[in-house]
Amino acid sequence: MPAERISRERLTEPPGEIYTTTVLEPSFRFMLDEYFGALLDTNRAWAVMLGDTGIVAPDSVRLLLGALDRMSAEGAEAFAEFNPDFEYFYSHLEHRLTELAGAAAAGEINLGRTRPEPLTRMALRPRILRIHGELLSLVEVLLDLAAREAGTVMPQWTHMQPAQPSTFGHYLLGISGALLRDTGRLAAAYGTTNACTLGCGALAGTSYPVDRDLVAALLGFDEVRENTIDCVASGDHGLETAAAVANIGVTLSRLCEDLYMWHTDEFGLVEIGDSFAGSSSMMPQKKNAYPFEYVRARGARAVGEMTSAFGALHNTNFGDIKDVEEEMVPPVFRGCDEMVTSLRLLGGTLGTLVVHRDRCAARAASGFSTATELAAVLHRKSDLDYRSAHRVVGHLVLLATTRGLSPDEVGAALLDEAARDLLGRDAGLADSQVREALDPSGFVAAHQVQGGPAPEPVRHALAGARQQLAERQAWLDRACRGLDEASDRLDVRVREYLGASRG
Secondary structure (H helix, E strand, O other), X not given: XXXXXXXXXXXXXXXXXXXXXXXXXXXXXXXXXXXXXXXXXXXXXXXXXXXXXXXXXHHHHHHHHHHHHHHHHHOHHHHOOOOHHHOOHHHHXXXXXXXXXXXXXXXXXXXXXXXXXXXXXXXXXXXXXXXXXXXXXXXXXXXXXXXXXXXXXXXXXXOOEEEEEEXXXXXXXXXXXXXXXXXHHHHHHHHHHOEEOOOOXXXXXXXXXXXXXXXXXHOOOOEEOOOHHHHHHOOHHHHHHHHHHHHHHHHHHHXXXXXXXXXXXXXXXXXXXXXXXXXXXXXXXXXXXXXXXXXXXXXXXXXXXXXXXXXXXXXXOOOOHHHHHHHHHHHHHHHHHHHHHXXXXXXXXXXXXXXXXXXXXXHHHOOOOOHHHHHHHXXXXXXXXXXXXXXXXXXXXXXXXXXXXXXXXXXXXXHHHHHHXXXXXOOOOOHHHHHHHHOHHHHHHHOOOOOOOXXXXXXXXXXXXXXXXXXHHHHHHHHHHHHHHHHHHHHHHHHHHHOOOOO
């Protein structure tokens, strides 16, 4: 007969009502939702290993594997009723395992292990890979936009004031570069996460001759987290993942803040498709860029979830991996799941983006954003040092703005006047040189520096970004294939013990 309780013999009283409703049952519900399939696979791999090493007799292994198959077919819904006598999620499933396999066989499933800790890692792996995939899809959209708008001259701002002209494509390449670095952070977090801790025991491993490498391979882990204390006490896989997700959120928030501002009537540089825009129940003229608001808010929350995870890990005593799981993991999972939604929403929205090129060009031509190039030309074409040239152009802008002159109305005469005011001499440039330096398109074309907005460095950057995109996609394909192949290997080993296909 199955035991009436699993592991509470040390204690004289059952769990109290308040303890049950505030701690035990919420933990059970979370783990049932997140860990059911992973726990069954972990038990399958552990049972196969116990059989392969001769620690448990083959007949008992077959009973265990057959019962685990039955539990898989029954599904998580069969465990919807929480029983405080069994306390933990693991104990509920062990109770059912005992009913199906018998007490003698089921009593061996946790032999040499205190709890199946890799469940957090197993639930986190596909989340990291989903984010990685959605991030690559968004980068592809951005690169396509960057190629399309590589020649779209527009202003850029610092301190919300006109700074220098660039192109819309150049701007998007900057965002793409940041997001491609985020894929590297996700890959690093995946590497930390995809290390198997199974077999670490409570902190000193076990005296049974378990094969930790075998269970790691059957569960799709790339390696074993070797030191058994490190296995129990470390939660860096969750924190590293949360940090990577938070960093993506910061970059997306920056992108969305810019696009949100440029979408306003006052700027009028971009416009999203109506299928992604919102309306107003009161103001009939409204076309609201809600996706940018949504993604910005979720980006902030991703940073908050990382902070929550860090706080849980920081406040956990040595060995309290249960506390780490129950306090650190939920915010990490939430951050991951919301990031997938944000990336999908933003990718779809940007697929409808229209850039108003004439408006961008007009804004680039105003505000004297090309003044730095005029200072550079004055420095190169005269005997002035750069700081003196800078001062002359600054004074020119003062003269022009006080007289209501736009950049295309400024010529050599005003530059000479500015130079005489400051230096007592003419600047000596021709009208054509001044006007060419102040032209936004000429400004962009002149900035051939590596990584700059001119056509050649933009073409080079696009090619490099697409190469990185292909490499990151290849990594993702290998990682997904590794998990699929491990799942197939585990199925084969289970069938070998059961002596027949599971269909």
